[in-house]
Amino acid sequence: MSTRYKLITALIALTGDISLIITGEINTFFLIPGLLLFTGYYRSIKGFENADSKLISTLSIITMILFFLDAIVISGDVILAVAHLTIIFHALKSFDLRIPWDSLQVVFIALLQLLITSDLTNSMAFAVFFIIFLVLLVFLMTYSHVIKENNESIKPFIKPAIGIVILTFLLTTLFFMTIPRLRSGLWGWSNQRAIKSGFSENVELGTFGEVKLDSTIVMRVSLEPSLKNRPYWRGITFETYNDNTWRDRGNDTRRINKKENLFTIDDKERNNLIKQEIILEPLDTNILFTIKNVSSLEGYFRYINTDNDGTFSLPFKKRRQMKYTVYSTGEPLLVNESLSAYLQFPESEKETMQLALSLTEDSVTALEKTEKMSAFFRKDFVYSLSTSKPPEGRSSVEYFLFTTKRGYCEHYATAMVLMLRAAGVPARVVSGFWGGEYNQYGDYIIVRQSDAHTWVEAAVDGKWVSLEPTPPYVPEKRHAALLFLDLLKHNWNRYIVRFSKQDQQKIFRFVTSPVNMPLRPYIKIGVNPITIAALISMASILILLFFLFGKRRQRYSGISRYYNNIRAVISRKLPIKESFTASEIAFRLEAVDMETAACFREFYSCYGKARFGGRNKREYDSKCEESYKKLYGKIKALGKAQWVQALKEHNRNK
Amino acid sequence: MFTVTPEGKRLFVAVFVTGFASLNTGNNLMYMIFAMLTSILLLSLIIPYINLRGITASLKFDEPVYARTPALAGVTIVNHKKKFSSYSFRFSIPLIDDKGLYIEKIDGRSKITKTHRLLFPSRGAYSLMETILSTQFPFIFFYHRKKPQGENTLLVYPEIFEVKEKIDAVTTAVAEVQRQRSARGEEFFYIREFEYGDDVRNIHWKATAKRGDVMVKEHSLNEPDKITLVLDNISYERDDHFEKAVSFAASMATALLTNGFSIAFITGAESIPVGSGMAHKYKILDLLALLRQQKIDDCLFEEPTGSSFVLILSSKASPLSKLSSFASKTYYVDSL
Numbered sequence: 001m002s003t004r005y006k007l008i009t010a011l012i013a014l015t016g017d018i019s020l021i022i023t024g025e026i027n028t029f030f031l032i033p034g035l036l037l038f039t040g041y042y043r044s045i046k047g048f049e050n051a052d053s054k055l056i057s058t059l060s061i062i063t064m065i066l067f068f069l070d071a072i073v074i075s076g077d078v079i080l081a082v083a084h085l086t087i088i089f090h091a092l093k094s095f096d097l098r099i100p101w102d103s104l105q106v107v108f109i110a111l112l113q114l115l116i117t118s119d120l121t122n123s124m125a126f127a128v129f130f131i132i133f134l135v136l137l138v139f140l141m142t143y144s145h146v147i148k149e150n151n152e153s154i155k156p157f158i159k160p161a162i163g164i165v166i167l168t169f170l171l172t173t174l175f176f177m178t179i180p181r182l183r184s185g186l187w188g189w190s191n192q193r194a195i196k197s198g199f200s201e202n203v204e205l206g207t208f209g210e211v212k213l214d215s216t217i218v219m220r221v222s223l224e225p226s227l228k229n230r231p232y233w234r235g236i237t238f239e240t241y242n243d244n245t246w247r248d249r250g251n252d253t254r255r256i257n258k259k260e261n262l263f264t265i266d267d268k269e270r271n272n273l274i275k276q277e278i279i280l281e282p283l284d285t286n287i288l289f290t291i292k293n294v295s296s297l298e299g300y301f302r303y304i305n306t307d308n309d310g311t312f313s314l315p316f317k318k319r320r321q322m323k324y325t326v327y328s329t330g331e332p333l334l335v336n337e338s339l340s341a342y343l344q345f346p347e348s349e350k351e352t353m354q355l356a357l358s359l360t361e362d363s364v365t366a367l368e369k370t371e372k373m374s375a376f377f378r379k380d381f382v383y384s385l386s387t388s389k390p391p392e393g394r395s396s397v398e399y400f401l402f403t404t405k406r407g408y409c410e411h412y413a414t415a416m417v418l419m420l421r422a423a424g425v426p427a428r429v430v431s432g433f434w435g436g437e438y439n440q441y442g443d444y445i446i447v448r449q450s451d452a453h454t455w456v457e458a459a460v461d462g463k464w465v466s467l468e469p470t471p472p473y474v475p476e477k478r479h480a481a482l483l484f485l486d487l488l489k490h491n492w493n494r495y496i497v498r499f500s501k502q503d504q505q506k507i508f509r510f511v512t513s514p515v516n517m518p519l520r521p522y523i524k525i526g527v528n529p530i531t532i533a534a535l536i537s538m539a540s541i542l543i544l545l546f547f548l549f550g551k552r553r554q555r556y557s558g559i560s561r562y563y564n565n566i567r568a569v570i571s572r573k574l575p576i577k578e579s580f581t582a583s584e585i586a587f588r589l590e591a592v593d594m595e596t597a598a599c600f601r602e603f604y605s606c607y608g609k610a611r612f613g614g615r616n617k618r619e620y621d622s623k624c625e626e627s628y629k630k631l632y633g634k635i636k637a638l639g640k641a642q643w644v645q646a647l648k649e650h651n652r653n654k
Numbered sequence: 655m656f657t658v659t660p661e662g663k664r665l666f667v668a669v670f671v672t673g674f675a676s677l678n679t680g681n682n683l684m685y686m687i688f689a690m691l692t693s694i695l696l697l698s699l700i701i702p703y704i705n706l707r708g709i710t711a712s713l714k715f716d717e718p719v720y721a722r723t724p725a726l727a728g729v730t731i732v733n734h735k736k737k738f739s740s741y742s743f744r745f746s747i748p749l750i751d752d753k754g755l756y757i758e759k760i761d762g763r764s765k766i767t768k769t770h771r772l773l774f775p776s777r778g779a780y781s782l783m784e785t786i787l788s789t790q791f792p793f794i795f796f797y798h799r800k801k802p803q804g805e806n807t808l809l810v811y812p813e814i815f816e817v818k819e820k821i822d823a824v825t826t827a828v829a830e831v832q833r834q835r836s837a838r839g840e841e842f843f844y845i846r847e848f849e850y851g852d853d854v855r856n857i858h859w860k861a862t863a864k865r866g867d868v869m870v871k872e873h874s875l876n877e878p879d880k881i882t883l884v885l886d887n888i889s890y891e892r893d894d895h896f897e898k899a900v901s902f903a904a905s906m907a908t909a910l911l912t913n914g915f916s917i918a919f920i921t922g923a924e925s926i927p928v929g930s931g932m933a934h935k936y937k938i939l940d941l942l943a944l945l946r947q948q949k950i951d952d953c954l955f956e957e958p959t960g961s962s963f964v965l966i967l968s969s970k971a972s973p974l975s976k977l978s979s980f981a982s983k984t985y986y987v988d989s990l
Contacts, residue, residue: 104661111668111687115675118683126683134690141694141793144661148794149742149756156759157792160741164701164792168693175689182680320681499682537674544670581752583775594893601749601776608748608784612801 003045004154005147008140009103010041013090015136016110019129020083023120027075030084033091040094051095063088083116103140122321124492134172138165181501182533199235199285199431205244205396205410212385212408214449218433219289220490222277222444227330230435232455232466233289233447237309238429239341241418244396246429249341253307263304268295273327279493280322288312289432291328292466299324300500308337309428310464323498332463335426339459342426349418351398356422366425366460370467373416373423377469382406409434412469413454426459430466437478442487559610559621562628566603569635573643591646596634603627655799656699662795669695694793702789702798708734709760709787711745711802718936721777721813721901730767733760743789745802750774754788777812777900777943811939812897812904820985821909827982828881828962845869851932880928882918882963883907884977885942888950890968890987896947899987903966904942911935922948 017034020026044050063085071081086109093106114133117126142161146154154161223231238246256263274291288297288304290312297304297312299322305313310333345353359376360369384406390399397418400411413429420427434453436445456467495503567585570576574588582604589597606627610620658666669691676684710732719725733740739761746754755770774780788799845861848868861869885903890896903919910917911930918928919938924945926937950973965984967974978984 101661104664108664108668111672111691114687115672115684118681118687119679122683130683130686130690137690137694138792141795144794145742145790145792148790151742151756151758157741160739160792164697167697168690171693171696172686172689175692176682176686179676179685179689179692181685182677496686497682499685533677537677540670540674544666581748583749583752586749598893604749605781605784609781612784612786 012136016113019117034087036091056096122497216449219280219447224275233433235287235432263297276326286314286317290326293329296327339426353422356419360423383471409454409470416469599631603631657797698795720811729770732765735762742791774810780808812901817905849933880916885921886967887922889972907938
């Protein structure tokens with residue numbers, strides 16, 4: 001094997017390994033044996049002898065035992081265990097590259113690594129490794145061909161290989177865009193790690209502080225039309241407060257089913273609504289974030305849940321990045337329920353009650369009370385993420401209101417809601433995100449963990465009015481280059497990671513628009529998609545099995561069938577490989593019977609003429625049939641002893 | 655015609671597994687890998703097809719071809735494609751030369767000629783229509799084979815082997831018979847057209863000038879130089895013995911003609927009258943190249959003329975063995 005060939009093989013192995021490492025999920029312990037890959041390929045390229053095969057086999061067995069341990073105990077995850085296994089196998093293989101085709105094993109291991117990477121991350125770095133892998137794969141396969149033809153120099157093939165790389169890339173793009181997509185996977189699950197968001201049904205006061213220090217991107221939103229004010233992305237509402245913890249009671253949760261690809265809440269005209277195209281990263285919550293007062297929602301979900309508080313959620317947490325579109329009015333929600341739950345007040349917060357009553361003693365209406373409260377928080381209070389815990393026996397709210405006067409949104413919102421309730425105004429805490437960073441290069445908003453926010457909604461004049469007690473603060477501005485990089489990431493997510501059936505339809509419409517082709521009619525199949533997918537899978541397996549193991553004669557007709565039949569009959573008696581040519585078969589037949597061998601040659605000659613003979617084809621068809629019958633009869637007439645004798649001779653020669 | 659290689663089967667499995675994984679997870683990054691493998695699979699089918707499209711090949715032999723004797727063939731490959739070069743393919747003749755002649759690259763609208771060593775395993779008429787162009791380029795997943803345009807038939811003569819000792823024995827035996835007769839000397843026999851292999855010294859210049867074609871003098875040779883070869887082609891139990899007999903007859907005829915003898919050749923249903931020179935040699939070889947075994951009922955053996963004839967029989971049990979007592983020499987193939 002040439003040095004270059006080994007080098008390309010080494011690079012493929014390295015690409016697979018590094019692609020796994022960038023996921024950040026690989027256990028460092030398994031990287032240590034993986035480093036042996038460098039030594040192995042260095043030895044191989046420098047022409048050292050391969051390692052002892054017994055040693056490699058023993059190490060492979062140990063690796064397999066380690067794999068089971070890893071899957072059950074160390075990682076506790078089969079996918080990660082397979083990833084670790086492939087890294088070690090790559091290292092072992094580097095010491096044992098025997099024949100050129102061993103490189104194919106390296107390719108298949110690297111391919112498996114790339115598949116695992118695709119499951120563990122959505123990172124844009126995947127694209128880099130994918131392209132490197134594609135280029136190396138084409139070159140390695142071309143090189144394999146060159147070596148198979150006993151031609152050591154790849155120089156004359158470099159130009160065509162570059163052309164093939166370009167063709168492969170273009171075709172890959174075409175296939176990627178056109179391969180039909182299901183709405184979501186079948187039984188698959190994702191191994192991507194979800195972002196810890198802090199959104200749950202029970203939230204302890206003070207947990208948001210940690211979240212707000214995290215600049216991880218949570219979602220990217222394209223808004224239409226753009227809004228003057230920084231938008232509030234509503235998530236979950238909390239009604240009950242006790243022992244420093246907010247709880248969501250799940251106010252009359254109901255299920256909304258999809259109708260004509262849309263979850264409809266009311267019948268408002270979509271043109272007048274705020275359209276939000278949201279790409280949400282995998283979060284540890286099933287909440288869907290929206291601008292308030294949602295009219296309809298579009299997304300690849302089977303159904304969604306909503307409640308009277310205007311919270312939207314999925315039936316279960318999604319561990320994949322997801323895309324959905326929301327149409328909202330942005331107007332306050334109407335109060336159409338009993339408000340008693342929003343007046344709940346913990347008995348321990350007596351000082352807070354007194355403060356609220358003293359603040360609002362002159363106020364009559366709810367509106368006046370809310371204004372008073374808002375004005376109160378604008379004085380003497382400072383926004384700060386560094387807060388201290390209250391002393392033992394002191395409530396967090398009172399410690400914030402009367403002692404520190406420092407805190408962040410959670411403290412302000414909690415304090416205001418309790419004070420409003422104390423003053424008789426029904427109120428609730430709303431958690432979600434506020435604002436975000438506008439990316440002018442891509443015309444979308446980047447929402448980060450640090451944009452997590454809590455605010456207040458109070459029932460005023462039959463409406464849930466949003467109130468902001470938190471003092472304003474200036475969000476951090478990022479460098480233009482970072483915004484540009486984020487645009488690339490956004491496009492990667494939008495057009496590759498979240499490429500969908502609708503995108504395919506858009507492309508189809510665009511391509512067919514010049515000729516006014518009719519759009520594909522909407523067909524609703526009344527069978528469970530999982531059943532359809534299962535049927536397709538089974539059919540594919542059957543086709544594959546047929547292709548791989550089906551007898552050749554079933555695939556051919558006429559004279560080709562004769563030839564395959566003869567090969568099959570002889571192969572039952574003599575050790576004939578698939579790769580044997582007719583002359584090799586004839587040579588082996590000579591050891592059995594010269595006449596049969598001559599007959600075989602005659603038949604093959606007729607077969608060749610009939611199959612490839614052009615104008616005399618018909619004539620040779622019948623000749624071929626005749627010689628086939630003759631040969632078949634001769635083979636059948638041969639005694640067992642002759643075959644055994646030939647076999648013995650063959651083994652002796654071997 | 656495409657054939658899947660073992661590596662190709664593995665590629666199919668990889669495509670299937672990746673396709674299933676993509677469908678199962680709905681993960682677009684897996685769809686990317688699936689699309690890449692599908693592209694490679696498709697290109698493995700399309701490129702070999704384009705690679706061999708517009709390629710024609712022809713085979714030419716400058717020398718006669720004998721069975722089991724290496725022969726040099728001139729292979730001319732033409733790429734009729736306007737722009738595209740063709741890479742890494744083989745020109746081969748099934749059963750004769752399975753490995754074939756390797757062509758690394760041929761540019762569009764160009765022609766290359768290469769010498770190729772071939773070994774035909776047996777005599778007979780070979781249709782060069784059976785030649786094959788094959789390629790796996792650019793990968794190793796599929797074989798694509800096609801029959802190039804052009805048709806020719808090649809006659810492969812029987813294998814010629816060394817028979818010097820046998821010739822010495824024959825000439826001694828013939829001389830012994832002839833010693834008892836008086837030699838009549840060399841006489842002018844007739845004038846005929848020039849044939850390939852004739853000695854230029856035999857050209858009859860007057861007749862050539864009159865006819866406008868090259869004419870040669872044919873002499874009636876001395877009696878000792880006339881030998882009739884009789885080949886038994888009716889009673890062989892084994893095919894290899896028959897082939898051996900044919901090769902032996904061809905070798906004897908060639909050696910005798912080279913030594914200046916005139917030869918007549920008789921076999922089951924065919925015979926060649928006495929003659930000499932290269933052209934006569936090829937007449938005999940043409941007959942022997944296509945000679946088949948016959949049933950005794952189909953045979954019309956001519957009685958050997960002249961006093962010197964050599965018998966080539968399958969065995970002592972041959973129905974022609976009764977002639978052996980009149981023959982100058984008799985050879986039994988089963989004991990050669």
